[in-house]
Amino acid sequence: MKSFRKELWFNTSKRREFINITDEIEKCLKESGINEGILLCNAMHITASVFINDDESGLHKDFERFLEKLAPEKPYDQYQHNGFEDNADAHLKRQIMGREVLIAITDGKLDFGPWEQIFYGEFDGMRKKRVLVKIIGE
Amino acid sequence: MKSFRKELWFNTSKRREFINITDEIEKCLKESGINEGILLCNAMHITASVFINDDESGLHKDFERFLEKLAPEKPYDQYQHNGFEDNADAHLKRQIMGREVLIAITDGKLDFGPWEQIFYGEFDGMRKKRVLVKIIGE
């Protein structure tokens, strides 16, 4: 069994942002030399997500509105977590969007359907945060 | 390490539908000959889900009502994604229900609790769509 590990770093300019990381994940896969197996990609922080959906800017605005409806950022004092922090909404948003994705690796490629793209979802940004890529296989 | 890959195809008669695919996944596992490892099952389309829950028709109606409350299909123009499409709600519903499940394989069986059943969740159906089954182990 071969295994590969890499961290990707992000520092968004806004509190919330969606970043397409598919190309970076493909580079990791190439670097790993693994042809058959699985690839785990997860946020290493608990106010961020990794998820798979469509790379369409209108949809990303819909995600923002949807998440703000379910777990609004403000007023900050609606959340008990927000004593010394202001990011309770980010912890909730991350639960809806998910922490991680697991992707099949077949013939050295991400085994994807036609529109699958991988995103880093930042819900409490403007500071350095990490995503972990772990690949196992042969 | 052994690996196995198969696609399952669906074409639902309604826009939204839940289909129990546990038997089909068990057939894949048998066909793979893998006894110890893990099985990934994921929607290959971004308006569908694979998830594990109860095979109870009342609950499936509750899921439908729950998802329509959080991300209603109509009016279509409430979503910025719906310029040329009408399926923004399906992209959102899929985030709540999830893209994939990962199942432990032990002694050649899906290592399940008493009521776990695997479902394909279609949120934008009436066309051919796929689910990927990938098994690794030995």
Added chain:
Amino acid sequence: MKSFRKELWFNTSKRREFINITDEIEKCLKESGINEGILLCNAMHITASVFINDDESGLHKDFERFLEKLAPEKPYDQYQHNGFEDNADAHLKRQIMGREVLIAITDGKLDFGPWEQIFYGEFDGMRKKRVLVKIIGE
């Protein structure tokens, strides 16, 4: 390839509870002797979750309020599932919080960011229920 399997049992005193199981998962990993690979941890019941987030009691109260807003327990008769049961809300809450987590294993350790902690999320407790830990690697 090595593989390891263990069940963890829970019996909460309340209907809904969040239990930090990180230490127990670390013990499983140590017991497995696996240094490189992946660890799957999933609820074996369909009214419970395993998820990764912050060990902060205020946030856990926010989770409770958030989940009760999206899928309220009462009135029971708002759900079609609740003919002979009263736990439809628990099936819905588990979809939001997720069934499972997958964790990279590197150098014999859970490959975690600074604040990642693993929780058992019980939504229909006061009876014995199980979590599965499966590790594969070498």
